[in-house]
Amino acid sequence: EAGVTQSPTHLIKTRGQQATLRCSPISGHTSVYWYQQALGLGLQFLLWYDEGEERNRGNFPPRFSGRQFPNYSSELNVNALELEDSALYLCASSSGTDYQPQHFGDGTRLSIL
Amino acid sequence: QKEVEKDPGPLSVPEGAIVSLNCTYSNSAFQYFMWYRQYSRKGPELLMYTYSSGNKEDGRFTAQVDKSSKYISLFIRDSQPSDSATYLCAMRFDYKLSFGAGTTVTVRA
Incomplete structure (x- = not known):
């Protein structure tokens, strides 16, 4: 069974640009979660999508947004990039049933120059 | 307080x-x-997932939960160099996972 896949592996941008990160969940999983893992800050919850709808978001500004497609894949968009957005962005998926564990992809490393 | x-x-x-x-x-x-293991340049990998207080074993790994003391533990027996990684504890309420900062473990051959 294929795991959660994320692309690209590494993305280099400059301040003010926009970044788009992509995630394909495990087959059969309908929920997708996005996390930011910045140095020294641990994993911080960004967004949760389920059945195509945004269900909740963490304490991040509106320039972090995303969507979930009918095939349950997801994309995270970060607008007006700032230096402190440099981090590993992790996507996780879980099945829609209650309290199933989240399984993570290997992330996209976003570097802002 | 975190x-x-x-x-x-x-x-x-x-x-x-x-x-x-x-x-x-x-x-x-x-x-x-939950306990996750994260190797360098990889995403977190789920190791253990528990609900109730008590112990759960899986091979060389034992997870322990004490809800009364609000304390969880992970024990790795007969550690191997391949266990060298960062270990993250995580806790869930509703949809949200809250993570600890992670502990880097090095097993010396």
Whole structure:
């Protein structure tokens, strides 16, 4: 069974640009979660999508947004990039049933120059 | 106060030793408790997933949950160099996972 896949592996941008990160969940999983893992800050919850709808978001500004497609894949968009957005962005998926564990992809490393 | 605190690290142990990792938490609403292992340049990999207080074993790994003390532990028996990684505790209430900061473990051959 294929795991959660994320692309690209590494993305280099400059301040003010926009970044788009992509995630394909495990087959059969309908929920997708996005996390930011910045140095020294641990994993911080960004967004949760389920059945195509945004269900909740963490304490991040509106320039972090995303969507979930009918095939349950997801994309995270970060607008007006700032230096402190440099981090590993992790996507996780879980099945829609209650309290199933989240399984993570290997992330996209976003570097802002 | 952070929701999840982990014992100070990093840890360096000789091969074959028992590794002991701990996290405490403040939110009594947490219902599910997890340990993830993260190798360098990889995403977190689910190791253990528990709900109730008590012990859960899986091979060389034992997860322990004490809800009354708000304390969880992970023990790795007969540690191997391949166990060298960062270990993250995570706790779940509703949809949200709250993570500890992670402890880097090095097992010396």
